[in-house]
Amino acid sequence: MGKKKKKGSNIQKVNKKPQSNNLAQKATLPKDIDSAKARNAEKRKAQEKETREKEAKAAEEAKKTAEQKAAEQAAIAKREEEDPPIKPKGGAAVFHFLDKVGDIFFLNMIFVITCIPIITIGAAFTALYYSCYKMAENKEGTSIVKLYFRSFKANFKQATILWFLMLFVLAGAYVSYVGWYYTDNNLLLMLTGFILLIVSLFFPLQFPLLARYDNTCFTIIKNSFMLFITKFKSWAVVFFAWGGPIIVYAMNPNFFVLTWFFWIVYLFAFVAYGTSFSLLRLFAQLESEQEA
Numbered sequence: 001m002g003k004k005k006k007k008g009s010n011i012q013k014v015n016k017k018p019q020s021n022n023l024a025q026k027a028t029l030p031k032d033i034d035s036a037k038a039r040n041a042e043k044r045k046a047q048e049k050e051t052r053e054k055e056a057k058a059a060e061e062a063k064k065t066a067e068q069k070a071a072e073q074a075a076i077a078k079r080e081e082e083d084p085p086i087k088p089k090g091g092a093a094v095f096h097f098l099d100k101v102g103d104i105f106f107l108n109m110i111f112v113i114t115c116i117p118i119i120t121i122g123a124a125f126t127a128l129y130y131s132c133y134k135m136a137e138n139k140e141g142t143s144i145v146k147l148y149f150r151s152f153k154a155n156f157k158q159a160t161i162l163w164f165l166m167l168f169v170l171a172g173a174y175v176s177y178v179g180w181y182y183t184d185n186n187l188l189l190m191l192t193g194f195i196l197l198i199v200s201l202f203f204p205l206q207f208p209l210l211a212r213y214d215n216t217c218f219t220i221i222k223n224s225f226m227l228f229i230t231k232f233k234s235w236a237v238v239f240f241a242w243g244g245p246i247i248v249y250a251m252n253p254n255f256f257v258l259t260w261f262f263w264i265v266y267l268f269a270f271v272a273y274g275t276s277f278s279l280l281r282l283f284a285q286l287e288s289e290q291e292a
Contacts, residue, residue, distance in 0.1 A: 098272075100135065103144045108269035110148055120156075122163025122207065127152035128269060129211040130278040155210055161217050162206055171200055186226055201228050204238040208279050227282075234282040241275050 107128065114124040130151035134140040140147060173195035180188035205224040209215070215223070228235045249256040 002018055003218070011138055034077060037048075073290045074100045093190065095159060103135060103140065104269045104273055105266060107144055108264075108266050110145060110191060111268050112264055114152065119160060119163070122159035122161075122166075123152050123156045125163075125207040125272075126155045126159040126211045129257065129276065129279075132269070132273040133211065133280060136276040151211060158220075159207065161212055162210065163219065165217075166203060166220075169195060181241065200239060201225055202241060208275075212279075212283055231282055234278055237278045238275050243270050 044198065076168055111124050111128045114127070115121045127148045129146045131140070131144055135144070162189055173192050175193065176188045176192040180192060202221055202224045207221050208221050209223055209227075213220075
């Protein structure tokens with residue numbers, strides 16, 4: 001009998017112990033949930049704070065970039081105003097003419113060198129026209145090289161975007177032409193002609209416009225097309241000055257073999273300088289119409 005009581009008492013003790021543990025767990029469970037919620041809330045607040053700090057930092061960097069670009073453009077405008085126009089008189093006109101010839105030669109060499117990386121051709125064309133505008137207005141100052149690289153640096157981003165867009169379109173024309181060559185599908189040949197027509201409408205004026213005005217890439221492309229419609233004569237001068245030799249070389253490749261050296265030495269800058277006079281008259285007309 002004594003042993004049974006002992007046994008029963010032991011069973012009761014064993015049963016009481018887990019019950020007390022369960023009650024303790026139930027009692028502490030709400031506290032654990034509250035602490036987890038608090039930790040999650042703190043984590044969310046930290047993430048939100050970090051996001052706000054990143055956004056503020058990005059906005060500050062964008063503001064600094066915009067201010068830097070505005071400061072560069074203001075400095076360029078100031079230097080342009082300080083560049084005194086050169087007005088040759090009497091016998092000095094001969095030396096002035098020789099200076100122009102020398103400037104065109106050096107400008108052409110710089111243009112060719114800066115075109116070597118291929119991706120810089122757009123910026124090189126823009127800088128070439130910017131320098132030629134100053135030469136045509138007799139505002140080139142003392143160094144045509146400084147003028148060139150000033151524009152090259154200031155317009156590099158936009159000019160490169162426009163150049164890559166044109167390369168993309170020309171790549172489409174090439175793929176279409178290759179498809180026509182191997183399949184003899186006339187639809188592909190028509191597509192090639194259509195793409196080249198689109199390029200011919202936009203290309204002649206987009207880099208000259210960028211060299212003159214500060215606009216977005218979309219605005220430059222749109223204005224190029226609008227000038228083709230409204231100022232066809234000025235567009236035609238630039239188009240045939242650059243496109244004429246390409247058409248001749250396509251019809252007679254041997255002629256390119258005989259003349260390529262002249263392009264390397266002189267002709268790129270000479271064509272840009274010659275077309276600058278027509279373009280400056282066009283810009284003066286547009287600006288007077290806008291003021292009126």
